[in-house]
Amino acid sequence: MKTTQPLEQDFFESVYQVVRLIPRGRVSSYGAIARYLGASRSSRMVGWAMNNSHRVTPPVPAQRVVNRNGMLTGRMHFSDPDEMQRLLEAEGIEVKNHSVLHWQKLFWDPSKELAL
DNA sequence: ACAATGACTGAAT
DNA sequence: AATTCAGCCATTG
Numbered sequence: 001m002k003t004t005q006p007l008e009q010d011f012f013e014s015v016y017q018v019v020r021l022i023p024r025g026r027v028s029s030y031g032a033i034a035r036y037l038g039a040s041r042s043s044r045m046v047g048w049a050m051n052n053s054h055r056v057t058p059p060v061p062a063q064r065v066v067n068r069n070g071m072l073t074g075r076m077h078f079s080d081p082d083e084m085q086r087l088l089e090a091e092g093i094e095v096k097n098h099s100v101l102h103w104q105k106l107f108w109d110p111s112k113e114l115a116l
Numbered sequence: 117a118c119a120a121t122g123a124c125t126g127a128a129t
Numbered sequence: 130a131a132t133t134c135a136g137c138c139a140t141t142g
Contacts, residue, residue, distance in 0.1 A: 029124085029125095030123070030124055030125085031124065031125055031126095034124085034125095039137095039138090040125090041124095041125085041136075041137050041138080042124090042137065042138060042139085043124040043125060043137080044122060044123085044124050044125090044137065044138065044139080045124095045137090045138060045139060046123085046124080047122070047123035047124065048122075048123080048138090048139065048140075049123095050123055051122090051123065053123095062123080065123075066123085067123075067124060067125085068124075068125065068126095072123090073123050073124085074123030075123085076123085077123055
């Protein structure tokens with residue numbers, strides 16, 4: 001089923017591009033990405049886009065996208081609940097109690113980093 | 117067509 | 130400071 005029309009596809013693709021731009025060892029939030037795309041109020045749609053990200057090519061590092069609190073809210077959407085945390089730790093990001101440590105320090109905001 | 121849900125966020129209590 | 134409410138918008142029942 002399509003579930004995505006051309007216009008929405010472009011939005012999804014834009015989200016994927018931004019996520020792929022997140023440097024290794026860094027993390028970002030749904031709101032930050034949504035805001036960068038001009039849809040600051042559609043943070044939920046970013047999350048929905050990530051839900052579809054598993055079927056997109058090239059693969060999207062969805063593990064680097066967490067909520068504003070640095071919590072791995074989407075970990076259960078991975079192949080395994082611990083997959084997300086494992087991927088983050090593999091990049092040198094410390095995860096404790098399903099949350100990113102040094103979150104504020106590792107936070108990567110596209111509106112600030114890219115629009116600089 | 118209406119109601120409920122969701123990988124969110126910010127404001128209000 | 131912690132919990133609850135409301136806005137937001139696409140997808141699903």
